[in-house]
Amino acid sequence: MKELELKYGCNPNQKPSRIYMQDGSDLPIEVLCGRPGYINFLDAFNGWLLVSELKKATGLTAATSFKHVSPAGAAVGLPLTETLAKIYWVDDLGELSPLACAYARARGADRMSSFGDFIALSDVCDADTARLIKREVSDGVIAPGYEPEALELLKQKKKGNYNIIRIDPDYQPNPLEHKEVFGITFEQGRNELKIDADFFSNVVTENKDIPDAAKRDLAISMITLKYTQSNSVCYVKDGQAIGIGAGQQSRIHCTRLAGQKADNWWLRQSPKVLGLKFRDGIGRADRDNAIDLYIGEEYMDVLVDGVWENTFQEKPEVFTREEKRAWLDKMTGVALGSDAFFPFGDNIERAHKSGVKYVAQPGGSVRDDNVIGACDKYKMVMAFTGIRLFHH
Secondary structure (H helix, E strand, O other), rough: OOEOOOOOOOOOOOOOOOOEEOOOOOOOOOEEEOOOOOOHHHHHHHHHHHHHHHHHHOOOOOEEEEOEEEEEEEEEEEEEEEHHHHOOOOOOOOOHHHHHHHHHHHOOOHHHHOOOOEEOOOOOEOOOHHHHHOOEEEEEEEEEEOOOOHHHHOHHHHHHOOEEEEEEOOOOOOOOEEEOOOOOOEEEOOOOOOOOOOHHHEOOOOOOOHHHHHHHHHHHHHHHHOHHHHHHHHEEOOOOOEEEEEOOOOOOHHHHHHHHHHHHHHHOHHHHHHHEEEOOOHHHHHHHHHHHHHOOOOOOOOOOHOOHHHEEEEOOOOOOOOOOOOOOOOOOEEEEEEEEOOOOHHHHHHOOOOOEEEEEEOOOOOOOHHHHHHHHOOOOOEEEOOOOOOOO
16 A cells, blocks of 8 residues: 545645655555544654654563654553552453553553544554543554454454554664655654663762663653654653653643652552542543542642532542642652753752652753752752654
């Protein structure tokens, strides 16, 4: 197939729309089901690049949950703890394959943002992963292949119209990439930067101890940023992104946004949230929405009399600011990456509130000394990579 006509472009008024190979060769993908659109393919291809690179860097299966050309979550296939399985709503599925664990983590990090996502998988989709995907709201999936049972399960979604894409894992793009804006063609070399453990060798803080697990998490952070709309900051813990702040004009706003998402991920594991008693028949998305309100500043929207009864069997106690802070103080060992330098130490101050211990950023600010000093105050470890990772 040399080209594929799309229903429309980014918006319904943008026609005609298609994808094709500029050199006239065959497309490296096959649509097995559905009719993916313009944004679906942007998410699919960026997601495929992300998970392919995560697998190369870590040796582990990987998955990402993409939404509007930025990842909502990304993870490698480490086993789930009992608590994570519960907050990701997969504790009823039994023991999951590594690939299914990777997607459960990627989807579960920020379930509000992942609603209606596009999924990318580093490996052939197995039945475990398909069963998980089948029951969540998403637009489609891209993978290098599908086990027969997995394909049949996925074809049942959306009344047989679920978008399923198979990509050739051996496809290599041209080293030069092009983009057209306002009738003008931009050309640049592809960002083929390899991110591995050596990427974090230039440690500039007094504390220079970066365990292997932290190097893995820093690599996951930086690779995720590589495919996230700039500006961006990514918090990672135990093999998965737990907070991604993308597309903000100010670096501190990226850090705050990503930090708030990381905080929410941790608050969902608190005894108060785990102890919420939902009414029978309340769906996963509605539970997610209720939890998001409950742990936020507008908690009374879900706790006021006449409303809580719609969601809970019994009225939950207020999760006070002091209780939340006490629980957040238990989150430690978080890794943080930034796609460009931190211009002020306030980013480190905010990161510290979300348990950040390890930091990777390009460096090169006129206030590097201030940022290093902020890290030293909290005994953090910070590596300067010397490389910016903007993605537009």
